[in-house]
Amino acid sequence: MTTGAALADLAALLADRTRAQFCLALLDGRAWTAGELAALAGVAPSTASEHLGRLVAGGLLVERRQGRHRYVQLAAPEVAQLLEDLGAHAAPRGAEPVGLRAVATTAALAWGRTCYDHLAGRLGVAITSALGERGLLDLTGGFALTTDGMAWFRAELGFVPVPSRRPVARACLDWTERRSHLAGQAGAHLRSRMQHNGWIAGRGDGRAVRLTPSGTRALSDLLGVTLPTAATPT
Amino acid sequence: MTTGAALADLAALLADRTRAQFCLALLDGRAWTAGELAALAGVAPSTASEHLGRLVAGGLLVERRQGRHRYVQLAAPEVAQLLEDLGAHAAPRGAEPVGLRAVATTAALAWGRTCYDHLAGRLGVAITSALGERGLLDLTGGFALTTDGMAWFRAELGFVPVPSRRPVARACLDWTERRSHLAGQAGAHLRSRMQHNGWIAGRGDGRAVRLTPSGTRALSDLLGVTLPTAATPT
DNA sequence: CCCTCGGTTCGGCGGCCGCCGAAACGTCGG
């Protein structure tokens, strides 16, 4: 069975500030080099190297060596989900952001961000509840695409679910909104499509996301959602 | 935002074998005394006391002082979910049970067990898939009770969802079956009802559960599920 | 072919953390 030791070993991987910082950064879904992560966390390259070794050995990350670079990435969507779940529990306990820059960053993240491969923040929650109001997503009995919803996703976004252990629709608890937003295959497809269509655009280097003018129009047309184009610049 | 530090602090709570063992034991949903947990983990009472202090301070556990006893319990269903999710990730990595007693225990747990407040193991998965086959639970688009399912739960089990942040139906990944079983309000109600009706009974002291003869009959009548009455005694 | 640069390995240092035993505290029972 799941002995305490196995659980403790897994938790120990995330129980270090530097490693946790790495994982949080990797939540943007991209592959980072060892050096980038070291600089981000403010530790020596050697230290970062050791941490990455442990995270990879523990199965949380996968690596791809390319020339003299070592790219690492979250091993699977499930890992991202686990990190978000942990984050949702960790957030409530105080820890207000300090300093102007931190506040601005936090505000941008709260407005909209990618959560590994789908959308979160006010943006993600607004889309999710709009899907619910239109009867495309069942929010009352759980979290599932209705037959209407399945048809809508196919017609409007060209989405066809692939058979997989990954659920089509899944609730992901939002740590800023304290409400669930759409994750799973459908959530990932929605984000990738919106990005591809230029409806959303990254805001600087982080996970923050803003809505473009065409995105504002598209959401209004498709779902009747009225959201302002990016309040803050860049 | 969720800084790495907050996440690391939370993970650190579970990064110790003894604390992890405590939490796993508490997954049965009952309240344990400090002494019981100390004996279970094989540590001195003083050590257990310190661990419990940290777990309570971290918000994972709540305590209730009664006379000279200190009862602790998981703070919320969300905590149980988090632990199960972590367990699901931790399990895959090797760690076969060793010894006859351990094997027997593991087998009993794999057959059926409570997962905080709902059913898991082969029993939980079988019920879940039966609900799906009968069109009561939508498994294709996510995890939600259909309107038929909502009616069935009310008629057969007297279940009415209460307005709450807790989802009515939720998928909980099973670490033995590698498939999802029903959790959330509906899952919890189902288990409590089955227990109340004497359809299931605890197997010894742990979380393991067996199906009683009347339970076998009931499941067959209600859902057409044919499961043997407890294969192993007690 | 050498130089640069990203990454790794290794030794060593410092601090944190889990453990225990001893002593103290409060509750319960007789």
Place this chain on the structure above:
DNA sequence: CCGACGTTTCGGCGGCCGCCGAACCGAGGG
């Protein structure tokens, strides 16, 4: 009122772990 018992507090001990710098390795680039 006294003894038993569950729990807590406090030192103190040992080990693990995260950190760094220095040396090393290998891939590119000029």
